[in-house]
Amino acid sequence: MVSKKKAMEFIDTIDLMFPDAECELHANNPFELTIAVLLSAQCTDALVNKVTPNLFNKYKTPEDYLSVELEELQQDIRSIGLYRNKAKNIQKLSQILIDQYNGQIPSLRDELVKLPGVGRKTANVVTSVAFNEPQIAVDTHVERVSKRLGICRYKDDVLTVEKTLQKVIPVERWSKTHHQLIFFGRYHCLARNPKCRECPLLNDCREGQKRLRKGLVKID
DNA sequence: CTCCCGATAT
């Protein structure tokens, strides 16, 4: 594990690389954001954004999602993948919002995670982006880059990764840094072919040094 | 742990 000081150097460099990082899912209110994040499981943001314009035009309220047959909603989100689970969860979630939350998305993380299809990561995104609460949502990118850089260990589970990042990063930077780690993972430290050769963190990166030794990083 | 799953990049 790298020191807290070294971790902050990583964070500050990534801050310079992606100063404008933010949520890339298109949504105009907490309800739309929750649906969008739920749909984004194991699927790219870009693909979700191709579906949501028509989806949000057709379904504006929880009642709207319950007004059609399950099969129709499945077809409307089919291209996203995992569409049977997601369609079912959207309808169950809609019924719960009507029954228990006056049709509104709750703003507390502990309430959000009770909704079907909403786990800790989705709840953290909603509270952070829609309700402006400091959070670090650990998705596939945040987990991968944190482990590669040595901010946490490869064996750590996502909750440990989240707690470690919270310890290292000042709370006022949680939400911004969280998005910057996603951008760093999505556009630079790619899962399959990380751009180590052009990475400003290569000298201090545990995974980058390992890849250098293995000859996976080509040097001119 | 497995299952859910289509679209896209490599």
Added chain:
DNA sequence: ATATCAGGAG
């Protein structure tokens, strides 16, 4: 052909 994508539930 295969790995990967803002995961969650059983």
